[in-house]
Amino acid sequence: MSIYNLHTDGYKYWHQAEVAKTTTHTYWTPPHQSNAADTEITSYVLLTYAEKYDFTGVLNIMKWMTSQRLPHGGFSSTQDTVLALQALSQFAKMAYAKNFDIQVHLKAGSFSHSFSINQRNALVLQKVELPSIPSNVQVTATGHGIALVDVAVFFHADAEVEAPSFEMTVELLEETINSLSVKTCVR
Known part of the structure; x- marks a missing residue:
C-alpha cells in the first residue's frame, strides 16, 4: 500500500494508491472528487496536527477536507464522515479564539444579505435562500476569526435524465486572507 502527500490548487491531502480491483461489482458512487480512504487518511493527519497544536500548513488540509463534503x-461513507467531522471539530477547537467577530456580506445580483458571527452564535447555522439564481455571487468577510461559507445549488428534475442537462x-x-473570488459557469 502506497500513500502519497499531494498538493493541488492550495489544498493538501493524502492519497492511497488504488489497487486493481478483483471483483466485478459496480456500485453507485456520488459525484465526488476523492475516495473515502483519502478522506480518512487526511483526517488522521489533521487530528495529528491538532493533537500537536501545530497550525502550520493545517489550513490547506482543512480546506481540502471541507471541499470533499457532500x-x-x-462525506462518501459513514466511516470517513465520522473521522472527518472529528478532525474538523478538533481543528475548530484549535482555531477558536474568544475575541472572534466576523461580518460576512453576500451579494447576488440585486440581493444582498449580511451575517454576523460571534461568540454568541458561532455554533448556529446561518443560511439564506436566494430569491433567484444569479449569474454572480460575491461573498466578502471582515473581522477576526475563521468561518466556513458554503454556497450550494439544488435543483429538481421531474423525470430521470438520460443525458446530463446540467453542468x-x-x-x-x-x-486573499479576507476574500475569495470564484468564477462559476452553469449550462
Missing part, C-alpha cells in the same frame, strides 16, 4: 454535510464549472480567480 451538499448535506457528510457547472468552478474556477478560483483570486484568494
Whole structure:
C-alpha cells in the first residue's frame, strides 16, 4: 500500500494508491472528487496536527477536507464522515479564539444579505435562500476569526435524465486572507 502527500490548487491531502480491483461489482458512487480512504487518511493527519497544536500548513488540509463534503454535510461513507467531522471539530477547537467577530456580506445580483458571527452564535447555522439564481455571487468577510461559507445549488428534475442537462464549472480567480473570488459557469 502506497500513500502519497499531494498538493493541488492550495489544498493538501493524502492519497492511497488504488489497487486493481478483483471483483466485478459496480456500485453507485456520488459525484465526488476523492475516495473515502483519502478522506480518512487526511483526517488522521489533521487530528495529528491538532493533537500537536501545530497550525502550520493545517489550513490547506482543512480546506481540502471541507471541499470533499457532500451538499448535506457528510462525506462518501459513514466511516470517513465520522473521522472527518472529528478532525474538523478538533481543528475548530484549535482555531477558536474568544475575541472572534466576523461580518460576512453576500451579494447576488440585486440581493444582498449580511451575517454576523460571534461568540454568541458561532455554533448556529446561518443560511439564506436566494430569491433567484444569479449569474454572480460575491461573498466578502471582515473581522477576526475563521468561518466556513458554503454556497450550494439544488435543483429538481421531474423525470430521470438520460443525458446530463446540467453542468457547472468552478474556477478560483483570486484568494486573499479576507476574500475569495470564484468564477462559476452553469449550462
